Amino acid sequence: MNRKLFELQEIDNQIAKFMRERSRLDDGSTLRSERDTLQKARDVEQERLNTLNKQRADKELELKATEDKIARQQQRLMNATSAHEVTSLERDIKALSHARGDLDEAILNLMDEAETSAARLAELEKEFQEKSAETTEAEKTFAGQTTRLENQLAVAKAKREQLVPQIEADDLAMYTRIAKAHQGVAVAHPDKGNCSACGMALTSFNLREAKSQEWPTCENCNRLLYVE
Structure with missing residues (x-):
């Protein structure tokens, strides 16, 4: 049998091997998906923290307004001249004080939630940065291996093109x-x-x-x- 057929098979075996290797390369798609999932989770947590901080700021403004109103009502109480006015002001101050207590509790709860959210956000950010680094490295490796295999394929295909015309x-x-x-x-x-x-x-x-x-x-x- 013509030896050149055997040589052609050897070259085709190389080409098939390089193509299999190329098809099995990890292009980092799994890592990219994991990175993107972490990024979305981080962004959601960041939005949650922003919302909690805004709610806390609103409650603090509401608390200040309530305390200012209590102070005004207390000043009016000191200057009250009738029993009816005293009773009305005391009732109003009591209601405002109760509202202030509710606001204090709400602010403390929001602070606790914000602290938990901030800790979770820091954790997600760390995981995201680590996964991003892994993804970048995988993509770099994929690019390098792809270039190597493409070069090897080009050499093998060139040899094949030179050999084929020599075969009957x-x-x-x-x-x-x-x-x-x-x-x-x-x-x-x-x-x-x-x-x-x-x-x-x-x-x-x-x-x-x-x-x-x-x-x-x-x-x-x-x-x-x-x-x-």
Whole structure:
């Protein structure tokens, strides 16, 4: 059998290997998804913290207004001249004091929630930064490996282009037909007495015949069999 068919198979094996490696590269998509999920969670928590801080600021303004009103009513109480006015002012001050207590409690609760939210936000920010660094490194590795494999593929394809014109048309047609039928592997060779493609044991008769036939094949898988 023409040795150039064996050489062509070796090149095609390399091309297939490089393409498999390229298809299996981790482009960082999983890490990007995890990073984006963390970013969304961080942004949601940041918005929650902003809302809590705004609510607290509003409550503090409301508390100040209530305290100012209590102070005014107390001043009026000191200057009251009738029992009815005193009773009315005392009732108003009591209601305002109750409202102030509710506001104090609400502000404390908002402060606690904001503290918890801030801690969670810091945790999410840390996780996001770490995941971002992982993603960047994965993308950098992917780019480097892709470039390496693309270069190796280009070299192998160039060798193939140089070799193909040196092969007889009938030989090339036979090679192409068998390759299509056997996942790209048209030519096998003896490997420790077995067919390198299917693993079937090759008899001495097979090996002797292969050296003299134009297109020798493995009796099991029917691939071309190249014997030195």
